[in-house]
Amino acid sequence: MHSDKRIPLAEIEVARCPSVSVQDILKNDGDQPPEMANEHYRFLGNEDIPFERYTSRRFYEMEMENLWCKTWQWACREDHIPSPGDYYVYDIGRYSILVVRNQHGEVKGYINSCLHRGTKLKPSGSEGTTAELRCPFHGWSWDLDGSLQRLPCEWDFQYVEKNKCQLPQVSVGCWGGFVFINLDPNAIPLSDYLEVLPEHAHNAGLEDRYVSVHVEKELPCNWKIASEAFLESYHVLETHPQMMPSNGDINSQYDVFGDHVNRVYVANGIKSPNITEEVTEQQLFDAMLVGDGSGDGERMQVPPGMTARQVMANHFRQIIKNEYGIDSSRLSTTEALDTIGYFVFPNGHFFLGLAFPIAYRVRPLGDDHNRSLFEVLVLRPTKPDEERPEPAVPLRLGVEDSYSLVEDLSAQVADILDQDTNNMRYQHEGMLTSRKGAASLATYQEVRIRHIHQIIDKYLNLPS
Numbered sequence: 001m002h003s004d005k006r007i008p009l010a011e012i013e014v015a016r017c018p019s020v021s022v023q024d025i026l027k028n029d030g031d032q033p034p035e036m037a038n039e040h041y042r043f044l045g046n047e048d049i050p051f052e053r054y055t056s057r058r059f060y061e062m063e064m065e066n067l068w069c070k071t072w073q074w075a076c077r078e079d080h081i082p083s084p085g086d087y088y089v090y091d092i093g094r095y096s097i098l099v100v101r102n103q104h105g106e107v108k109g110y111i112n113s114c115l116h117r118g119t120k121l122k123p124s125g126s127e128g129t130t131a132e133l134r135c136p137f138h139g140w141s142w143d144l145d146g147s148l149q150r151l152p153c154e155w156d157f158q159y160v161e162k163n164k165c166q167l168p169q170v171s172v173g174c175w176g177g178f179v180f181i182n183l184d185p186n187a188i189p190l191s192d193y194l195e196v197l198p199e200h201a202h203n204a205g206l207e208d209r210y211v212s213v214h215v216e217k218e219l220p221c222n223w224k225i226a227s228e229a230f231l232e233s234y235h236v237l238e239t240h241p242q243m244m245p246s247n248g249d250i251n252s253q254y255d256v257f258g259d260h261v262n263r264v265y266v267a268n269g270i271k272s273p274n275i276t277e278e279v280t281e282q283q284l285f286d287a288m289l290v291g292d293g294s295g296d297g298e299r300m301q302v303p304p305g306m307t308a309r310q311v312m313a314n315h316f317r318q319i320i321k322n323e324y325g326i327d328s329s330r331l332s333t334t335e336a337l338d339t340i341g342y343f344v345f346p347n348g349h350f351f352l353g354l355a356f357p358i359a360y361r362v363r364p365l366g367d368d369h370n371r372s373l374f375e376v377l378v379l380r381p382t383k384p385d386e387e388r389p390e391p392a393v394p395l396r397l398g399v400e401d402s403y404s405l406v407e408d409l410s411a412q413v414a415d416i417l418d419q420d421t422n423n424m425r426y427q428h429e430g431m432l433t434s435r436k437g438a439a440s441l442a443t444y445q446e447v448r449i450r451h452i453h454q455i456i457d458k459y460l461n462l463p464s
Contacts, residue, residue: 015444019273022253022265029309029333035200036265036334040255044450048438051431053453054222060369064093067459071346072171072193072260074178074361075099077211077377079391080127081107081179085144088127090181094367097170097181098122098133102144109170109181115148116140133167142167176206176350178359195261197342197350203335204352206379211391213378213408218365218399219421221428223347223372224452227362229420230341230349231448233266237274239419242412244272245279245287246308254447259345259455262448266339268355269309284308313337316355324381328354343448345455357381370428374421378408399425 023039026032053059075090081101088099089112096112098121112120114135121133121142132149134141141150146167151157171182173190175198180190191198219226229235236249243249249272253265269288271279282301285308289300302311313336317328328336336354343349349360357379365371375394382388395406403414403421441450457463 015442017251017273019251020248020270021251022248022267025248025267025270025309026334028307031332033203033332033335035196036332036340039253040257040263041253041444041447042256043443044256044447044454046441046443048440049450049453050438051434052437053456054224054428055370055431057369060222060364062460063456064095064367066461067346067456068092068095069183070187070459071184072173072180072182072187072190072344073346073363074344074348074359075109075181076127076179077391078107078174078177078179078207079210079388082388083129085129085131086127087122087130087133088179089122089124091124093364095183096120096124097183099172099179099181100133100144104145107172107174107179108144108146109172110146110167111170114138114140115165115167176201176204177209178206193260194344195258197261197344200342201350201352203331205381206350206352208382209357209379210382210389211377212380212389213376213406214392214394215376215397215403215406215409216394217374217376217397217401217403217417217421219372219374219424220370220399221372221424222369223362223364225424225427225431226372226374226421227343227347227349227360228449228452229424230360231262231264231343231452232442232446233264234442234445235423236272239423240416243416244275246270246284247272250274250445252445254444256447256451259458261345262343262451264339264341264343264448266341267309267334268337268339269307269312281306281308285311288312309333309337320354320381324383326381326384343452345452376417 026036073092075097076088076099080088081099084101084103084105086101090097090099098110098112100108100110102108112122114121114137116135116138119135119137121135132141132143139150139152143149146169148162148165151160151162171184171187173180175190175194233249233252236243236247246269248267248270251273255263269284271284285302288308302308310333313333316336317331320326320328331354338353339356340352341349342352347362351358359377359379361375363373365373397405403409403417406414
């Protein structure tokens with residue numbers, strides 16, 4: 001697949017869509033925030049990515065032991081465990097973690113396994129409230145700080161020292177309303193792991209949002225296939241053609257920060273460079289309204305001297321004010337309008353824009369390297385001076401189920417998610433039948449995929 005044609009390395013390293021850049025678009029807005037004012041791209045190579053990394057059970061086992069056990073992953077939202085005694089079970093492969101708010105209001109994470117004969121203390125996928133962590137098999141019980149309190153027939157366990165039977169803990173950290181866990185007792189602090197994200201997200205107010213929609217989708221593919229579908233906009237032309245009239249797809253900006261964070265920056269309210277016809281600002285605005293599902297195109301106009309981006313950003317700010325009583329005038333045009341997606345290795349996708357208040361999570365389904373669970377959380381603002389609504393109960397979709405079954409998702413969003421997830425099955429199946437046996441990635445547009453594979457190699461101690 002690699003060409004013998006000699007192309008200067010400098011040209012390969014700076015490959016860009018021959019169109020207006022995201023930075024040019026933001027400068028034209030006139031209110032560009034400092035943290036969005038720079039590119040952080042770096043050339044990471046052009047080597048093929050072997051399909052074995054997706055399809056091999058051996059490779060999955062290496063990931064399970066050396067990656068999933070040593071990385072920070074968000075387990076739940078703080079609103080899932082707001083009060084002492086609240087718990088939430090987070091599973092990753094064969095590992096199960098019991099996230100608990102103890103009697104002192106602290107968030108703790110315990111290995112979800114009884115120290116007697118190993119029974120799970122709480123079932124996988126469960127959440128609720130409890131006064132103690134009690135094994136359903138023989139009744140060994142721990143209090144919320146992990147201390148063994150009750151050992152039935154203690155006379156028969158005279159060799160057991162109760163003060164040494166503390167439930168094994170995992171590292172826990174909180175950011176933006178999310179609760180993160182790390183199975184590594186020597187994990188670096190979460191704040192260091194998140195790199196630039198907390199600073200860049202300071203206007204997003206993630207900690208003040210609540211889960212209004214939670215969808216779990218079973219997928220017949222490796223977890224990396226599912227996650228990588230959301231790391232580039234190169235697929236929009238073929239997969240989501242309905243988005244092209246108001247979405248800058250192939251001139252999106254891709255940034256790589258440290259080992260654990262990268263970013264995609266997709267400008268909305270501009271036409272795709274794949275569209276050659278002239279498009280007016282009014283046509284751009286109307287196309288965005290259709291994509292938003294509001295259908296206000298005939299009632300709203302782009303005034304002379306303004307752009308579709310500016311008018312649409314004001315439209316979103318007004319929606320937030322009308323529906324939630326929140327003044328979002330401090331947000332720049334890009335923060336109100338654009339798709340600004342940060343990926344936190346290995347499986348967290350956080351979108352900061354006001355118009356796309358969503359988080360994605362991908363992980364293996366059970367302990368199967370050929371199946372994954374893809375979750376969508378819609379994070380809506382909490383109204384000032386009102387009690388935070390309880391997080392939505394997850395709706396589980398099977399492999400064949402459409403997102404159109406989710407009543408609280410717009411038809412437009414459901415259609416896009418169906419288009420994305422349908423591709424994943426065919427990609428996994430295609431890898432299994434491939435003779436080439438490897439992926440050839442775009443130098444720039446798919447750099448985030450290459451980035452995560454290089455970080456996987458670091459955790460697995462493989463040569464890059």
